Amino acid sequence: MENRYELNKNLAQMLKGGVIMDVSSPEQARVAEAAGACAVMALERIPADIRASGGVARMSDPRLIKEIQRAVSIPVMAKVRIGHFAEAQILQAIEIDFIDESEVLSPADDLHHIDKRKFKVPFVCGAKDLGEALRRINEGAAMIRTKGEPGTGDIVQAVRHLRLIMKQIRQLQSMREDELYNAAKEFQVPYELVSYVHKNGKLPVVNFAAGGVATPADAALLMQLGAEGVFVGSGIFKSGNPFKRAQAIVKAVTNFNDPSILAEVSEDLGEAMVGINEQEIELLMSMRGV
């Protein structure tokens, strides 16, 4: 089992510097792959539509996920509700490459997350701060992403979450060793995880940014703030020219530090997704599952 967890963390390492795109059909998956996605997230409705239509959002139909698996050669991820280990068992049975235990779907358990150590396939989980990230890792997550606020096209929450996680990492790094015990108590995680961050100055797993990415500049901003890669949900297939925008975001993630390349790829992308401002949101998905 320990070896399996290592292999799963290793897969996340291979995704670094890449863009993981939400797709809701095999056609969209092929567009994403051709545009340079390093993985796709298969789901029936993208977050913006989940937000618009309301109701209970659940794991997608396994048949759709299998069709998407057949359509592309890159890794395929899919979402389960927070705490819904039966949905996760189903995704493992169809050999999904990565499970996202996601606040985008309606939570199935308001207290417990999935015991991810019981699974052979890797999990990615969302986090708003370092404590959440380490709690998810303690439960067996092989990859972390910021929660951001999915389906809004507004980057402010992802920036807030990423900045906070990076700041808390720097704070842990600068602590005296005898202060780490109290830090572990405050974060509600084992001392070993806190000690790892103190020594290494980073999470023990790969950390992506997610939630509200709509432009190449958004992606570059998050990369410069320390993200190791980016998830793009509604931002691509809710825009005027998905293929072109997807390609541009991929290039922006690779050359996030070169403003002249960013300028070039940002040109003439057509309409971005409309988006919702923070103050206008009725449902804060990032508050689900802490």
Added chain:
Amino acid sequence: MKQIGVLALQGAFAEHIQVVEQLGHRALELRQRRDLNNSLDGIIIPGGESTVIGKLLKELDMLDYLRHIIRDGLPVMGTCAGMILLAKEISYDSSRYLSLMDIRVRRNAYGRQLGSFSVDSIFRGIGKITMTFIRAPYIEEVNEGAGVEILATVNDKIVAARQKNMLATAFHPELNCLDVHKYFLNI
């Protein structure tokens, strides 16, 4: 001290940089065409998604020049996706990238993530090392007449090979071993 360029378009390039530096050499990230103008003693093409790295190589106008300097003898090591990019033939796939090594590779040859594994096995010239395969390819065929030497096999599948200045592994030495990089730095 050697200066090694590590292709940093996507994937596990940071891990390679760490190993190169740990062995006392200098590593340079290669993210765009002008980065290839640096004086380099070798190039590493990391693991990641070959479709992504291959596409970016083309679009960032790096592919032809990279092929040219490798053909001229610059040592190169390709791991996993890097091996796919070096291969002349890719089974069940019409894509071709650098197309320099006389090997036929098969992508995702062990299936999805559940098929990923780690094993201790012999690497010719090094001995027993840990080999980690992540949604890995393997080599279905090498052209020994063209000077391709098989360096490692696992369960009868070829997982490492060398052709003159080019070294390819299906597994990821950058994750848990220094020896393959040492071998490469001596090419």
